[in-house]
Amino acid sequence: MSRLYLILSFVLIGCSVNAQQDLKRYLTFAQEKYQDGDYVYALQYYKKALQIDSNSIDILWQYAETLRAYKDYPKAAYYYGKVYEREGAELYPYSLLYYGLMLKQCARYDEALTVFKKAKKTYRRDRRGYLYRKSRTEAQSCVWAKSNQGDSTDHIFEALPSHINTPNAEFGHRLINNHLFFSSLRADSISAEEEVYDPTYSTHLYKSKLQDSTFKEEEIIEDLNWTDAHSGNGTFSLDKKRFYFSYCSDNGNNYKCRILVAYVEGDRFVDIDTLGNIINHENANTTMPFITEWEGGEVLFYASDREGGKGGMDIWYSFIKDGNQFRKPRNVKRINTMDNELSPFFDGESQTLYFSSSWYDGFGGYDIFKSKYNNSFSAPENMMEPINSPANDLYYFQTPSKDTAFFSSNRLGSNFSKNPTCCSDIFMVRKELNDTPPTITETLEDLNRRLPVTLYFHNDIPNPRSWDTTSQVDYMDSYNDYTAMIEKYKKEYASGLKGEEAADAKDDIEDFFMEYVDQGVRDLKHFIDLLLVELERGRKIELTVKGFASPLAKTDYNVNLTKRRIASMVNYLSNYNNGIFRKYLNQTAENGGAIKIVQVPFGEYEANQIVSDNPNDVKNSVYSRAAAIERKIEIQSVDIDADGR
Numbered sequence: 001m002s003r004l005y006l007i008l009s010f011v012l013i014g015c016s017v018n019a020q021q022d023l024k025r026y027l028t029f030a031q032e033k034y035q036d037g038d039y040v041y042a043l044q045y046y047k048k049a050l051q052i053d054s055n056s057i058d059i060l061w062q063y064a065e066t067l068r069a070y071k072d073y074p075k076a077a078y079y080y081g082k083v084y085e086r087e088g089a090e091l092y093p094y095s096l097l098y099y100g101l102m103l104k105q106c107a108r109y110d111e112a113l114t115v116f117k118k119a120k121k122t123y124r125r126d127r128r129g130y131l132y133r134k135s136r137t138e139a140q141s142c143v144w145a146k147s148n149q150g151d152s153t154d155h156i157f158e159a160l161p162s163h164i165n166t167p168n169a170e171f172g173h174r175l176i177n178n179h180l181f182f183s184s185l186r187a188d189s190i191s192a193e194e195e196v197y198d199p200t201y202s203t204h205l206y207k208s209k210l211q212d213s214t215f216k217e218e219e220i221i222e223d224l225n226w227t228d229a230h231s232g233n234g235t236f237s238l239d240k241k242r243f244y245f246s247y248c249s250d251n252g253n254n255y256k257c258r259i260l261v262a263y264v265e266g267d268r269f270v271d272i273d274t275l276g277n278i279i280n281h282e283n284a285n286t287t288m289p290f291i292t293e294w295e296g297g298e299v300l301f302y303a304s305d306r307e308g309g310k311g312g313m314d315i316w317y318s319f320i321k322d323g324n325q326f327r328k329p330r331n332v333k334r335i336n337t338m339d340n341e342l343s344p345f346f347d348g349e350s351q352t353l354y355f356s357s358s359w360y361d362g363f364g365g366y367d368i369f370k371s372k373y374n375n376s377f378s379a380p381e382n383m384m385e386p387i388n389s390p391a392n393d394l395y396y397f398q399t400p401s402k403d404t405a406f407f408s409s410n411r412l413g414s415n416f417s418k419n420p421t422c423c424s425d426i427f428m429v430r431k432e433l434n435d436t437p438p439t440i441t442e443t444l445e446d447l448n449r450r451l452p453v454t455l456y457f458h459n460d461i462p463n464p465r466s467w468d469t470t471s472q473v474d475y476m477d478s479y480n481d482y483t484a485m486i487e488k489y490k491k492e493y494a495s496g497l498k499g500e501e502a503a504d505a506k507d508d509i510e511d512f513f514m515e516y517v518d519q520g521v522r523d524l525k526h527f528i529d530l531l532l533v534e535l536e537r538g539r540k541i542e543l544t545v546k547g548f549a550s551p552l553a554k555t556d557y558n559v560n561l562t563k564r565r566i567a568s569m570v571n572y573l574s575n576y577n578n579g580i581f582r583k584y585l586n587q588t589a590e591n592g593g594a595i596k597i598v599q600v601p602f603g604e605y606e607a608n609q610i611v612s613d614n615p616n617d618v619k620n621s622v623y624s625r626a627a628a629i630e631r632k633i634e635i636q637s638v639d640i641d642a643d644g645r
Contacts (some may be wrong), residue, residue: 030062033045036067058137067104071410073105073106074105082362084096096135100115101364104138104142104390113141113146116142143514147526148363158429159426159427163218174234174236177212182218183204207219236291237320238293246262247264247288247368256285258274259286278328310331311336313340315331317329335369343363347398360382434589457632459629476572476575483513492618528576540641544638547601570597
C-alpha cells in the first residue's frame with residue numbers, strides 16, 4: 001500500500017470524524033434554540049446540519065418543524081413534502097397532514113386538496129382519530145376556500161401605524177376611553193436578522209391614545225411589566241375598576257398562562273392577584289380573558305385547555321358575582337372542536353360571540369368566526385375576506401360604537417424584517433361610507449364570478465317515473481334526501497370489491513358528495529344572498545339554468561326530468577327565507593325588481609357518453625361517481641336588464 005494512499009485515507013477519516021462532530025454540535029445547538037423559541041437561529045444551524053447530511057429524514061423533519069413554527073409557510077410545505085416523499089408518513093405520521101396545512105396557508109388550495117385527500121386515505125385505518133378527522137375537515141375546507149376567495153367587500157382595511165406595528169408581533173385587545181390596549185413582543189436583544197440573544201425577549205402590555213383619528217406614541221404599562229414573564233390580553237371589568245390580563249411564563253417553546261386581575265387607581269394598576277382555581281384550573285393553560293355583560297350579569301369569557309373540553313384550547317365562560325366570585329365555568333360546546341378555539345369577544349347587544357379557530361371552513365391557519373346566541377349558540381360563520389386570510393387571524397374586537405373592528409394577523413403585508421409572515425400586526429377594518437350602489441357592470445361581474453352554481457340529484461329525482469315537466473319538490477328537500485343516501489352509495493359502488501379497492505371506492509363517493517353535492521348547496525346559498533341584494537335595489541335579473549341527466553333513461557324522458565330539476569330549484573327560491581323571493585319571481589315587487597328563469601334542458605344530449613346506460617348495471621349507471629356527476633343543473637349566467645336600474 002503506497003504512502004500517498006495511507007495519507008489520503010487518514011485525511012478522509014479525519015474529515016469524516018470532524019464532520020460528524022460538527023453535525024452533532026449543530027443539531028444540539030439548533031434543538032436548544034428551537035426549545036427557546038429562537039427559530040431564526042435554530043434554522044441557521046439546521047441548515048448547516050443539512051449541508052453535512054442532506055439525506056437525514058430526522059434533520060429534514062426538524063427543519064420543517066422549525067419552519068412551521070417560524071411561519072415560513074412556503075419553505076415548510078417544501079420540506080414536509082420532502083419528508084413525506086422519503087418516509088410515507090410512517091416515521092413521522094404528521095408529515096402528510098402538515099404538508100397539506102402549509103400548502104393551504106400559501107393559498108395553494110388545489111394542491112392542498114390533493115394532499116388532504118391522500119392524507120384521508122393514509123389515515124383511514126383510524127377514522128375516529130385526529131389525523132383522519134382533521135384531514136377530512138381540511139379537504140372540505142379547501143373546497144370552501146376555493147369557492148370563497150377573492151370576494152368583494154365594502155370595508156376599508158388598513159394596518160395600524162409603524163410605531164405600533166413593529167417588525168415583531170403585536171396583538172390588539174381593546175379600545176377603551178380612546179386608548180388602544182395591545183401587547184407586543186419587543187426587545188433590544190433582537191438583531192436586524194431577527195436573532196434573539198437575550199432572555200429578556202418577552203411580550204408586554206402597551207397602550208396608545210387615539211386622538212383626532214391618529215394613534216399617538218405607545219407607552220408600556222409599567223405596573224404590568226415583568227422581566228421574567230409575559231403579559232397580554234387585557235380587558236376591563238364593566239365598572240372599569242378591575243383589569244384582567246394573562247400572565248405567562250416560558251414553557252419550552254410555548255407559553256403557560258393564567259389569568260390575573262389588577263385594581264385600577266387612576267392610571268395605575270395595583271393589588272395584582274391571581275384568579276382562583278375555579279378559573280385557573282390546575283395544570284391548565286388559561287388565557288385570553290374578555291369581560292362583557294350577558295343576560296343581565298357580568299361574565300368572563302376565556303380560552304383554556306382545562307379538563308372537560310373537546311381538545312386543545314376551548315372557549316369557556318363564567319358569570320361573576322360581586323366582582324370577585326366566579327361561578328362554575330361552562331364550555332361553549334357548540335363551537336369548540338378538537339383543535340384550538342381562541343381570543344373570544346362577545347357583543348352583548350347583538351348576542352354574538354366572535355372567536356378564532358383552526359378547525360372550521362377557512363382560508364388557512366386561524367380564521368375569525370362568529371356565532372349568534374339565541375338560547376343556544378349557532379353554527380360558526382366565517383367572517384370572510386378581508387378580515388380572514390390564508391395566514392393566522394386572531395384577536396377580533398369591535399369599538400363600542402360598532403363602526404370599527406380590529407384584529408391581528410401575520411398575513412402578507414404585515415411589517416417584518418426577514419420572513420414576510422413571521423409576525424402579527426394589528427389591522428383595522430371599517431365599513432365604507434359611500435352609499436352609492438354598484439353599477440350594472442359591477443353587479444354582473446360580481447354575480448357571474450360566483451357561477452356556475454351546480455346542484456346534484458339522485459337518479460330520476462324529483463318525481464320518479466313521471467313525464468311531467470314541472471315539480472312541487474323543493475330542491476333542499478331533494479338535497480337532504482340525497483345526502484342521506486351516502487352510505488347506500490358507498491355500499492353499492494364498493495360491491496364486488498375488497499380491501500383497499502373497496503375503501504378507495506367508498507372514499508371516492510364521499511369525496512364526490514363533499515366536493516360537489518354539499519359545495520353546490522353552499523354556493524347556491526351564497527349566490528342567492530348576493531342576488532337578493534340586487535333585487536332589493538330594483539334590478540331586473542335573468543338567470544340561465546341548464547339541465548343535465550345521466551343516460552339511463554331515454555333522451556326525451558331526460559329532457560323532461562331536467563325541467564323538473566330546474567323547477568325544484570325555482571321552488572327553493574320561492575320558499576327561501578319565508579318567501580322573500582316570491583314577489584321577484586312573480587314580478588310583483590313594488591321596486592320593480594324581478595327574476596326571469598331561462599331554462600336550457602339538455603337531458604342526455606350533454607351527458608358523458610362513457611357513463612353506463614345499462615339498467616341492469618345499477619352499480620355503474622346509478623351509484624358510480626361518473627353517473628352521479630351527470631345528474632345536475634347549473635346556474636350558468638346572469639344578465640341584468642339595462643333599463644332595470
